[in-house]
Amino acid sequence: MSALIAVENLTKRFGSLVAVDGVSFTIGDGELVGFLGPNGSGKTTVLNMMSGLLRPDAGRIALDGTDVGGMAADSIARAGMIRMFQLTRVYTEMTVIENLLTAGFALGLGKREATERADEVLDDLKLLAYREAFASDLSGGQQKLLEFACCFMKAPKIALLDEPFAAIHPTMRQVLADYVRRTNAAGQAYILVSHDMPIVIDLCPRVVCLAAGSVLADGPTDQVLREPAVIEAYLGPNH
């Protein structure tokens, strides 16, 4: 059986700093995996390499059995691995609907399809009232929702979400979490990077914990969170 995602021995150095140090994991179809780890443990760097924005120094990344290690970021997105950034990236000088259509067209949707899908996603995420607004006029949290929406114009094989819940109001957070839960139940695979423990525990059956660039633990959420090494990495040695 070939996994949806197979990452092997992924390594990235920045000068003398080894930001990601021999990371390996696999993710199966329809899995929702949480990524935990202290600040600077390498989570974003792993996503940057998976999405093609950063060249790994070593290691392999396969999507559905295809090596995507050397592929351009836009090809990887079109191949079905799409990501959301920790620091929000939307087209602020374009309207909400233009943001969504750009994503839809780029992923191969036609005009009618893209428009219908955009309205559907906006409705799901309670953004329909802002359809014609410029993205720059949205609040920070709403911009995050918009970026999230852009990732789902065409269902990806897997969505890589980097801190989607940070700085989002609790009600919106619920809207987002519900969306993730609902689509995951329908088979959508995710990597969810988050520092928000309650949400990770609630949503993710499995977590991977990184520390200092290496995988510290990988397994069912309740087990991983009980491991002494994880507790130490997160809360410090005195706990």
Place this chain on the structure above:
Amino acid sequence: MASRVSSLRRPAAPTSRTQLLVALAILAALAPLPSLGLEIYWQGVVITSLYYALLASNWNLLAGYTGLFSLAPAGFAMLGAYVTALLWTYAGVEPWLGIPAGAIVCAIVGLVIGVLTLRLSGPYLALTTLALAEILRVIVLNSFDITRGEIGLQVPALFAHQSSYYYMFLVAVGGFLIGLHWLLGQPCGLYLRAIRNDETGARARGVRTVFWKVFAFSVSSGLSGLAGALFAHYVIIVSPSIGHLLVTGLVMSMVVLGGMGTLLGPLVGALLVNVSSEYLRAAGDYQHIVFPIVVILFARFCREGLVGRAAMIFNARVGTQARSGAKATEVLASP
């Protein structure tokens, strides 16, 4: 619910149909002037303005819509002009073939430069186009046996009357703006604007950024070459002054003044700058200082340019009316 969305600071829509209509109205208003007795000299000023409007709109396609900074709009115009001039001089090729040939050569050169430089982000395109523009000029200046250097090459006129050129350039600008408006309404218009706005984001969401940047640069180079070739058969003498870097500076100032990333801005900027420079002529070389200062002032106090500012004022007014019950039609910002 729509009242949640403020339209007070709403900028000019880059794809505004209203702006296209205003531009076409300006061109239509200019059209009857020769038959109403506009002097030959002033007809020439308008023709040059329209030629600049073509270069400015092309540069705007790059800088205003795609976020690419080329320093060779005048360089490509010169290249286009020399292609038709050399073809005529050495092969007897008629202008109706020479002019499109100029456009095609420029598009191909643009394609090659684009492929070489646009994979990288950073100042590479600006540096390469600057080098290209200057190298082309130096080659032309130094190949006296072929190009007759500064003296230039003589090419045949297309028409017997000045007014015919006048109409030709009106049609060329109108056609270009209609084409640009159409292009921007296609998915590729969204891609170009997305690239300018956030290239990394665009890439991460599947936009073929390198392809579309190369596409925009090649198209813009080809059309600048077309403008230069048309202009060549108007001035009849093709010389390296067409490609002078000062011309590129002038074209940029027109776009900044009129409004970067607006459909109408470059036309307005070209007319204003070129017509007013007629009046500045008395100031001699000092006129070269005026436009840079205007550009700096605009960059500091009116980044959206005249058309951008007008659209914002207009949208704010329409927004106020909308709140007091009038119909909300965001005219200058309407798609």
